[in-house]
Amino acid sequence: MQKKGQLSIALACVILGIMLAVQFRATQDNQSSRGYQRAEDLTKRLIAVEKERDAIQSQVRNLRQSSASDTIVIEMETVKMDAGVVSVQGSGIIIDVDDTRPAIPLGNKNPNLYRIKDEDILKILNELRAAGAEAIAINNQRLIASSEFRAVGSFFSVNKKNIDTPLEIKAIGDPAALENSLLMKGGVIETLQFWGIRVNVKQQDSIKIPGFKGTFHFNYAQPFTEVGK
């Protein structure tokens, strides 16, 4: 075996060794780095998420502690209650007004006299409000500041929605006071009953009144601050 051959084989072996080592290292790096990178990546994300969580938690704590935001939240609840957009429940009365079977005397020329008129209901509503009703709904249409009640042909319109008799008026407030306001001598109900309209009033401990479902539009009204009040 020639010396020269040995030398060139040795040289080739050097190159082979380099390649082997590099490849070995690359494979090792590759394998370890992929898992390692993933773990590192996840750790980083975990840390980031934990930081975010801590930030949000401290934010929640601050919001809870700060009285200002507390007031705002309470105020918002009050305003929503005032506006009538939240469903409410409480003690009150339910008034059923039914004119579907009117006791029209024979030979009467005007049967419309024996039907419910919008004025009758408005009187009832007025009495209820005067007696301190906190929430009123007619056939589950919540009455709010902008609600109307008027006759539309043979129907009634509440919150721009048509409703038909019999009417069911729910009112939350002091049940006794509400009932008395309607049942007093010469009051609304007596007048209605005179015309053969059945009015049934019952007190209840728990009445559920839904919130106003519509939307508010202010095309003309704009808020302004009153100066020098």
Add this chain to the structure above:
Amino acid sequence: MVLPIVGIIVGLLIGTYLPAIVPIEYAKYLSVALLASLDSVLGGLRAGLEGNFDNVVFISGFFTNALLAAGLTYLGERIGIDLYYVALLAFGLRIFQNLAVIRHHFLKR
């Protein structure tokens, strides 16, 4: 027989401490080239033991095989056929053949 072993150890040491790193995309090429080199070295040893070693043939074979293997892998990657395995199979077979011949040679002695 001593010189090639010394060579491979030196190569391993150099490779271990070499700062160069092969990207993952090229690991395939290097592995094929590696196998080709291993085949060439074993082939050279065999030729040396058989007494018909030719330096030019060996050196040219060493580089040509490595380059050809890498080129085949590249081509396979381009045209979507795993020619990589062809190279691996061919060189693997030859490595075993060469090893067998070398083993026979030593056993006969």
